[in-house]
Amino acid sequence: MASQAIARPLTSLTSAPLRGRVRVPGDKSISHRALMLGALAVGETVITGLLEAEDVMNTAAAMRAFGATVIRDDAGVWRVNGLGVGGLLEPAGIVDFGNAGTGVRLTMGLAAAQPIAVTFTGDASLIKRPMGRVLEPLSEMGVEVIARSGGRLPLTMRGPRLPLPITYRLPVSSAQVKSAVLLAGLGTPGVTTVIEPVFTRDHTERMLKGFGADIEISDEPGGGRRIALAGRPELKPQAIDVPADPSSAAFPIVAATLVEGSDVTVEGVLMNPARIGLIDTLLEMGADIEVTAERTTGGERLADLRVRHAELKGVTVPAERAPSMIDEYPILAVAAAAASGETRMPGIGEMRVKESDRLAAVAAGLRVNGVACSEGPDWLSVRGGRIAGGGRVVTHLDHRIAMSFLVLGMVAGNPVSVDDASMIATSFPTFEALMTGLGASFEAAEAADA
Numbered sequence: 543m544a545s546q547a548i549a550r551p552l553t554s555l556t557s558a559p560l561r562g563r564v565r566v567p568g569d570k571s572i573s574h575r576a577l578m579l580g581a582l583a584v585g586e587t588v589i590t591g592l593l594e595a596e597d598v599m600n601t602a603a604a605m606r607a608f609g610a611t612v613i614r615d616d617a618g619v620w621r622v623n624g625l626g627v628g629g630l631l632e633p634a635g636i637v638d639f640g641n642a643g644t645g646v647r648l649t650m651g652l653a654a655a656q657p658i659a660v661t662f663t664g665d666a667s668l669i670k671r672p673m674g675r676v677l678e679p680l681s682e683m684g685v686e687v688i689a690r691s692g693g694r695l696p697l698t699m700r701g702p703r704l705p706l707p708i709t710y711r712l713p714v715s716s717a718q719v720k721s722a723v724l725l726a727g728l729g730t731p732g733v734t735t736v737i738e739p740v741f742t743r744d745h746t747e748r749m750l751k752g753f754g755a756d757i758e759i760s761d762e763p764g765g766g767r768r769i770a771l772a773g774r775p776e777l778k779p780q781a782i783d784v785p786a787d788p789s790s791a792a793f794p795i796v797a798a799t800l801v802e803g804s805d806v807t808v809e810g811v812l813m814n815p816a817r818i819g820l821i822d823t824l825l826e827m828g829a830d831i832e833v834t835a836e837r838t839t840g841g842e843r844l845a846d847l848r849v850r851h852a853e854l855k856g857v858t859v860p861a862e863r864a865p866s867m868i869d870e871y872p873i874l875a876v877a878a879a880a881a882s883g884e885t886r887m888p889g890i891g892e893m894r895v896k897e898s899d900r901l902a903a904v905a906a907g908l909r910v911n912g913v914a915c916s917e918g919p920d921w922l923s924v925r926g927g928r929i930a931g932g933g934r935v936v937t938h939l940d941h942r943i944a945m946s947f948l949v950l951g952m953v954a955g956n957p958v959s960v961d962d963a964s965m966i967a968t969s970f971p972t973f974e975a976l977m978t979g980l981g982a983s984f985e986a987a988e989a990a991d992a
């Protein structure tokens with residue numbers, strides 16, 4: 543999808559108590575991977591609960607561009623007929639991933655082990671994000687790349703006839719880099735190994751196992767994990783039911799915690815240990831979150847989360863927790879703004895290379911709404927208390943900045959505006975309707991050119 547031309551300003555008005563049961567859309571990370579592995583399996587993969595948001599729709603379009611058949615039936619079930627490992631075709635045009643870092647980085651891995659030329663691009667946010675972290679290991683495997691300086695999009699790559707298996711130690715804690723190398727390893731003869739010093743989300747590993755790949759995971763002496771994947775397997779199509787996205791659930795969870803009188807249950811939330819750092823942190827801050835109806839589906843833990851209003855206190859979030867909540871720091875900063883005392887968030891330098899420089903965007907959004915905070919290269923500290931509000935937040939094409947500050951507005955003394963709510967459609971298209979259904983209210987301003 544092309545970059546957004548029209549900005550959609552939106553204002554959050556102080557909220558009534560939030561009440562009810564809701565289900566947020568399917569997990570974005572799992573949705574991308576289900577389409578990708580479906581495109582490499584022989585036969586039909588059936589996906590229910592797929593996240594139908596712009597980021598994932600760009601992956602669906604990309605898989606079609608590589609020759610897979612990807613259709614949605616009238617009941618909302620997605621069917622992917624794959625081409626087999628090594629069977630991707632050369633796309634006829636440029637593959638545009640819009641705003642989606644996961645989509646483009648993982649697809650580069652998929653395409654890397656085949657002798658096809660592919661040109662990738664994205665929107666005004668994605669073309670600023672670093673791709674070198676993926677291109678570097680893929681080059682070691684034999685991929686040729688011509689990219690803009692700094693390894694930015696647009697870029698063109700061509701895989702080698704005979705890719706080389708590598709052993710790669712992740713220099714940054716990134717599930718996207720890990721996954722790109724593993725997906726390239728699928729099409730590579732021999733064993734490709736990734737060593738991750740810090741545990742990051744493991745959906746690629748779990749799903750590869752489910753599709754029948756030969757993958758071994760062991761503890762690494764001195765900490766971390768070693769993931770070894772045997773190349774060129776035949777992947778067997780799967781039935782995948784995508785659980786609700788904990789990164790989207792974070793917004794009603796924090797809103798219900800902050801707004802007095804609230805009682806909200808969010809159903810079927812993915813509780814993968816590599817994704818629940820925010821829940822752990824909110825509990826430490828004094829949140830009232832009851833984990834109920836725990837169950838396991840498709841190898842993943844799910845639960846219903848009942849959240850009632852609670853007064854929060856500031857905490858220090860352990861730096862090693864960052865990968866398990868990296869996308870949740872903007873909304874955690876909003877919770878911290880309403881908490882008593884100071885919340886310190888060290889070890890979050892990765893926030894600077896997301897859809898926006900989230901550390902800077904969060905600090906600016908807090909300050910313009912009267913919340914005191916300080917920031918360093920890889921840390922943020924928020925001093926909570928009464929939130930004056932009344933500010934207009936610059937979102938920099940970042941969905942999570944927009945949603946986080948709309949939640950801030952629900953508990954601020956004065957309405958809080960975001961300059962553009964349109965990017966929320968990249969991950970959580972039903973955000974506004976869902977929050978309004980629970981008791982929040984928003985006011986849309988006239989659309990303006992971005």
Ligand SMILES: O=C(O)C1=C[C@@H](OP(=O)(O)O)[C@@H](O)[C@H](O)C1
Binds near residue numbers: 644715721
């Ligand atoms: O692998 C994934 O699905 C993701 C990994 C994380 O990125 P990094 O790998 O850059 O940490 C996260 O921020 C992103 O939203 C989704």
Ligand SMILES: C=C(OP(=O)(O)O)C(=O)O
Binds near residue numbers: 570641869897
């Ligand atoms: C960082 C995110 O996504 P991506 O890297 O896929 O653009 C996100 O959704 O917060």
